[in-house]
Amino acid sequence: MSAGAPPPFRPVLTARCGKPDSHRLGTYLADGGYQALSQALALQPAAVVDKVKASGLRGRGGAGFPTGLKWSFMPKEKTKPHYLINNADESEPGTFKDRLLMEKDPHLVIEGTLIGAYAIRANHAFIYIRGEYYHAYTVLLAALEEARAKGYVGKNILGSGWDCEVILHRGAGAYICGEETALMTSLEGGKGFPRLKPPFPAAAGLYACPTTINNVETLANVPFIMTRGPEWFAAIGREKNSGPKLYCLSGHVKRPGVYETAMGISLRDLIDVHGGGMLHPDRPLKAVIPGGASVGVLDASEIDVPMDFDALRAKGSMLGSAATMVLDSSACMVKALLVNCRFFAHESCGQCTPCRVGCDWMEKIVHRIEGGEGRLEDLELLNDVASRINGQTICPLGDAAAGPVPSYLTKFRADFVHHIDNHTAVCLPKATASR
Amino acid sequence: MNFAANVLEEIDRIVARYPRATSAVLPVLHVVQREHGFVPPEAKAWVAARLDMPPAKVEEVLSFYTMFHRAPVGRKHLQVCRSLSCNLRGEEEITATICRKIGIDPGGKTADGKFSLVQVECLGSCGTAPMMQVNDDYHESLTPRRVEELLEEWSR
Numbered sequence: 310m311s312a313g314a315p316p317p318f319r320p321v322l323t324a325r326c327g328k329p330d331s332h333r334l335g336t337y338l339a340d341g342g343y344q345a346l347s348q349a350l351a352l353q354p355a356a357v358v359d360k361v362k363a364s365g366l367r368g369r370g371g372a373g374f375p376t377g378l379k380w381s382f383m384p385k386e387k388t389k390p391h392y393l394i395n396n397a398d399e400s401e402p403g404t405f406k407d408r409l410l411m412e413k414d415p416h417l418v419i420e421g422t423l424i425g426a427y428a429i430r431a432n433h434a435f436i437y438i439r440g441e442y443y444h445a446y447t448v449l450l451a452a453l454e455e456a457r458a459k460g461y462v463g464k465n466i467l468g469s470g471w472d473c474e475v476i477l478h479r480g481a482g483a484y485i486c487g488e489e490t491a492l493m494t495s496l497e498g499g500k501g502f503p504r505l506k507p508p509f510p511a512a513a514g515l516y517a518c519p520t521t522i523n524n525v526e527t528l529a530n531v532p533f534i535m536t537r538g539p540e541w542f543a544a545i546g547r548e549k550n551s552g553p554k555l556y557c558l559s560g561h562v563k564r565p566g567v568y569e570t571a572m573g574i575s576l577r578d579l580i581d582v583h584g585g586g587m588l589h590p591d592r593p594l595k596a597v598i599p600g601g602a603s604v605g606v607l608d609a610s611e612i613d614v615p616m617d618f619d620a621l622r623a624k625g626s627m628l629g630s631a632a633t634m635v636l637d638s639s640a641c642m643v644k645a646l647l648v649n650c651r652f653f654a655h656e657s658c659g660q661c662t663p664c665r666v667g668c669d670w671m672e673k674i675v676h677r678i679e680g681g682e683g684r685l686e687d688l689e690l691l692n693d694v695a696s697r698i699n700g701q702t703i704c705p706l707g708d709a710a711a712g713p714v715p716s717y718l719t720k721f722r723a724d725f726v727h728h729i730d731n732h733t734a735v736c737l738p739k740a741t742a743s744r
Numbered sequence: 745m746n747f748a749a750n751v752l753e754e755i756d757r758i759v760a761r762y763p764r765a766t767s768a769v770l771p772v773l774h775v776v777q778r779e780h781g782f783v784p785p786e787a788k789a790w791v792a793a794r795l796d797m798p799p800a801k802v803e804e805v806l807s808f809y810t811m812f813h814r815a816p817v818g819r820k821h822l823q824v825c826r827s828l829s830c831n832l833r834g835e836e837e838i839t840a841t842i843c844r845k846i847g848i849d850p851g852g853k854t855a856d857g858k859f860s861l862v863q864v865e866c867l868g869s870c871g872t873a874p875m876m877q878v879n880d881d882y883h884e885s886l887t888p889r890r891v892e893e894l895l896e897e898w899s900r
Contacts, residue, residue, distance in 0.1 A: 402827040403870050441868070444882070478767075479770060482809045482812075559833075560833070634829055
């Protein structure tokens with residue numbers, strides 16, 4: 310190692326995930342668990358917010374908004390109840406990192422939730438977990454009971470005088486409920502319709518009360534910021550893109566899985582070093598979707614990019630939920646776009662016409678191209694429909710469906726033209742089953 | 745609607761957790777479905793009365809969320825993920841294997857009520873694709889052969 314080089318990264322968020330009984334309170338306490346909560350409770354809430362601000366932590370749910378700043382938007386004068394919501398509705402295609410934390414280290418999730426609730430002066434915190442994660446739900450529920458029995462949750466936590474109930478709430482199958490305002494509507498007992506902003510949740514969120522909503526991984530970072538300090542956190546990665554990060558690697562790689570590295574690992578290293586390279590040695594890389602179905606696709610020449618918020622944005626894509634889907638030469642990009650368009654058409658809540666009608670329409674167009682019945686004009690039409698959804702809807706689902714479309718059409722035009730020119734449902738090159 | 749006393753107590757505990765009763769609509773419907781295997785038509789009015797909300801609001805919820813069944817599903821309800829990571833790793837072959845083996849199409853149910861099959865969107869198991877959820881459990885890193893074995897086991 311050369312002088313001044315950063316020390317090698319050691320896992321932080323997932324450090325306990327492989328240990329026996331990592332989900333139990335006993336092992337969590339033995340590893341120093343709930344000391345961060347104790348340290349936070351010794352400070353004023355505003356001082357906790359300042360620490361998180363100083364760390365540079367940005368939201369891990371997709372938007373990358375600075376967490377401390379979000380917390381500071383909560384009213385200084387508490388005239389109504391404040392609520393904290395831990396968004397565990399992980400549903401972005403390709404994302405499976407929060408599930409790992411909830412199943413393997415549920416007390417870390419609970420401790421992060423509690424510190425967040427204390428910082429914004431809430432006495433109720435909700436963990437909204439997607440309904441399909443039944444196993445994670447049972448693990449978290451058992452952990453909450455352990456924590457409550459030992460006085461980490463409930464009345465007068467650790468003798469501080471601060472009360473906080475943590476309510477674990479199961480969703481029931483709806484991608485849209487991962488969108489913050491839809492989640493709140495759902496939690497109030499309605500269908501998951503997003504709301505117009507403003508008012509922002511910090512002014513009028515759950516039950517029209519001041520609310521902060523953070524992602525599971527975001528809150529899981531908070532206990533470490535308390536115990537190791539904001540400087541430690543800020544020194545990992547690079548400025549404004551700091552801290553440990555969970556990457557979800559899937560698709561045509563040898564070793565798919567969740568990998569924790571310093572924020573900003575190069576996409577090439579994520580695939581080659583952590584993922585073990587391509588699944589089939591004779592099928593080279595064709596494309597990578599770095600942040601879930603909602604982000605622009607990269608071609609094989611673009612993988613020397615740091616996997617962080619700002620570097621991917623500069624490439625016209627996004628880090629999103631760090632759901633990195635790898636496609637090899639057997640993949641048809643028309644099919645990939647079709648699968649993603651089908652997803653958004655299925656998940657559009659139907660509230661805004663551009664999204665409700667547009668997502669269906671895009672799916673139909675890509676479907677006919679893929680089936681060999683498309684026309685060259687369809688490519689223009691697709692771009693046109695996408696442009697009429699983008700920016701025209703209440704929530705970002707419409708943008709997520711429409712935004713990536715041009716990247717598929719420009720970078721992989723040959724795949725589309727092949728289907729159209731040859732009137733064929735057979736992809737270019739001929740796709741073969743991956744196993 | 746008839747529920748055992750302990751189920752009614754469970755519902756009371758759920759409702760009491762929330763600052764407002766209507767927030768309990770999803771968890772209460774989960775309990776109803778667990779007890780009956782689906783959400784029977786008469787549950788709508790019962791849940792509405794219990795949570796003091798209009799039946800139309802309960803209907804909105806029931807028709808919006810994909811996990812609530814309005815009619816009985818198979819004893820093994822197979823949900824195969826069709827989103828991109830699973831698609832890249834062979835979900836189409838998995839679904840085709842199931843259809844061939846139990847003789848139904850996606851959306852269908854076997855005549856003996858043993859199996860039903862649907863295709864669903866991402867279930868957050870992309871690192872172990874292809875996968876399916878069967879009732880509450882995830883079955884991951886599937887191969888056509890593994891799926892055949894599971895179906896044979898469940899057919900016994």
